[in-house]
Amino acid sequence: MIISKNLAQSIVDNIKEIIHHEINFIETDGTIIASTDENRIGKIHEGAKKVIATGQDLIIRFDDEFPGTRSGFNTAVYFQNQIIGIIGITGVPEVVIQYAKIIRKLTELMITEAHAKSSDFMRRQNEKAFIDSLIYNDYLSDSDTLSAAHYNIKLPRRCIVGVISNESDVDYDVYHTLRRYLSDSENTVISAGSSVFVVFSTITSKGTLAFHLNEISQHIKHYHQMDVSFGIGRICTSFEESKMSYKQACQSLKWAQNFSKEIIQFYSEMDIGLLLVDFSEPNSKSLQLNTLSNLTGDEIKEYIEILRVYEANNGSISRSAEDLFIHKNTLQYRLNKLHEKTGFNPRELKDFTILKLAFMSYEMHPQI
CATH class of the missing domain: 1.10.10.2840 (PucR C-terminal helix-turn-helix domain)
Incomplete structure (x- = not known):
């Protein structure tokens, strides 16, 4: 994992607020990429190179004991059992060494959290791109493979289209709420925007699906004080049927919003609405x-x-x-x-x- 300069700077700033010493984050090539002492950013830290080479913590007793160093303590930062950088604390060795475990653990926790957020963001972006291709691309066939979404097109699914009453910035929470209640496997894909979301769910039973959608509605109402409506298409097992299920879900949602006033509307239960939603x-x-x-x-x-x-x-x-x-x-x-x-x-x-x-x-x- 490559640590960005912004993430590294955030890490050293946060640690300094806790232990009140100057903190440096050093890349595996020995370059200081973030520091609470901005004069040190971009300098080479030879002590860090030794930590990289040996995997051992390094105490520096006096300034320039190694070129580009100051007295203090340096320790390797690990992610998935690989050294990805060095964190250093400047000060009297006997004083700062007591913080060794703290700064290492804090740094690794912040990096793990950042990685999780980045992975989550990439997953959501991949799913959104996949769903866009699925419902808008006329050239996909059942033999196409879209590994980014780990999608087996032949698994039975229903398309769900939902609308939140107010446009907002709760798409992150909505995405994870949908995944929590609707995902029984990696084969459920979700695209959540500021007010509209699309789901292709492997939960196809009407009763089970309606139960979970009611749970989602209650969650959004409780935590965000917003109403939500759902339209659900027929079961699909091919790209062509997926496009049709999406269209049906949109029509069902439109019918729910205008006439049935139900928060959950299945396409198969629209009766006269089947005529009107497609009326030119x-x-x-x-x-x-x-x-x-x-x-x-x-x-x-x-x-x-x-x-x-x-x-x-x-x-x-x-x-x-x-x-x-x-x-x-x-x-x-x-x-x-x-x-x-x-x-x-x-x-x-x-x-x-x-x-x-x-x-x-x-x-x-x-x-x-």
Whole structure:
């Protein structure tokens, strides 16, 4: 592992805050790459070269005992059983030697933590790049190998697309929350952004998946005070099916946000939504113009709610009026007015269906 100058400087600065002595970090070629004494950065430390050669700690009794050295103590820093640098502390040897184990352990802990963060970042970047290729690249085939993500395309998966209510900088936590609850193997891949995430999960059971997604929703709500919605596609076992599962997940999410109001929406449970989410804009516009053009924007919003309640009550005027907090004669008048303005009678099943589709189309893609 190569230690960057920024990491090395962070290490020496943090250690000095604890033991209040000048600290140096020296590369394996003997160059001081970080120091709390900036005048020493870039100098060659011959004592460090001896530590590298022998693997033994080195006490320097007086300044320039070795070229470029000052009195103090130097010890090797290990990572995965390899010497990756030398950490040195300047001062009276009998005083500073007591810190030997502390500075070595602190340095190795900080390097291990930095390596873990770097590895985690690279993994997340690889997974994001892989998912981007999977859902946007038209040239992938089932024989392609993308080893960076360790992905076996033939394993059954579902695509999950999620949206967090507010754009934020919690993508790191969201990624690890998704991995904690959804990953039963390395074959689950995740891409998490500031408000949208995509997962190809090997958990395909609807019941198990819904259980874990509810756990994720509760976690995000508890720790970040944000809501989350999920759309889930059908099971996929090829690149082509993966693209389709992603598209289905996006459509399911759109349906959940606009109509079902459920936080979890499976594509296979969308019923009438299967028609509307793929409705082309020209057709949507034509339907709205033919049906709703004589209504104002406020009237459209009012009738969306009236028809929703009217349908929920199976066409009962009295129960619908009660739920809408209006007199049943008022409801009758408004339904008659809707018939008069649109030419479609909401009391007749065929006309009600056309009105419902038109209003739902308007909610998804207002075209008038």
